[in-house]
Amino acid sequence: MPPGQNKPIIGISSCLLGEPVRYDGNHKHAPPIIEHLTHHFSFHSFCPEVAIGLGVPRPPIHLILKQQQIYCVDVSDPSIDVTEQLIQCSQQQDWQQTLCGYIVKARSPSCGWKSTPVTQTKETTPSLFDSGVYTAQLIKRFPDLPIIEEEQLIDVNCREVFIRRVLSYERKKRNAG
Ligand code: SF4
Secondary structure: OOOOOOOOEEEEEHHHHOOOOOOOOOOOOOHHHHHHHHOOOEEEEEOHHHHOOOOOOOOOEEEEEEOOEEEEEEOOOOOOEOHHHHHHHHHOOHHHHHOOEEEEOOOOOOOOOOOEEEEEOOOOOEEEEEOOHHHHHHHHHOOOOOEEEHHHHHOHHHHHHHHHHHHHHHHHHHHHO
16 A cells, blocks of 8 residues: 555644744644654645735734634734734635644644643733634534644654544544444
C-alpha cells in the first residue's frame, strides 16, 4: 500500500508543519512530534489568517473582550476587526468534514484551543483564556472532533490518547457512512 493511503486525515495549523505563515514570517515547526504522527495520519494543512488574506508578514492580531463578546482585532488598531472573516472562513472549509482530528497552534487568536489570552479592551493582562476564532467555529461544527494543541503532544501519554481518540473517531465515521 502506498504511504499515506487509508490513513485518517487530521487538520493541522500550517505553521506547525514548518510553513512560514506566521505574522512575523516565521513558522513553529515541531519536527519530532510531526514525524511520529505521520506514521499514523495524513495531514491537511491550513492557515486561517492567510486564507482571509492577511498576508505574510502582517500586523499581529489578538482577542479582546468587549460587552461580554470576544473579538479578534489588530493589536495596534482595534478598529481593524477580523472576527467575522475568521468565522466565515472556518464555516466555508468543506474539507473539515473529511477530518478525524485536528492539531492546532497553542495561544493563537485564530487557531488556539482554550489557551488564547483574551484581554479587556485597553488592558494587557489576560482576563481569561479561550479558543481562537477559527477553532471555536470548528468546535461548533464538529463538537466531537478530537482536537489537541502541539504543546500537549510533547507529553507521550497525551499523544497516545490523542492517537487513540482519532482512530476511534475514524472508526465511528466509517461505520456510520
Ligand atoms: S493562523 Fe494558525 S496556522 Fe496561521 S500562523 Fe497563526 S497559528 Fe499558524
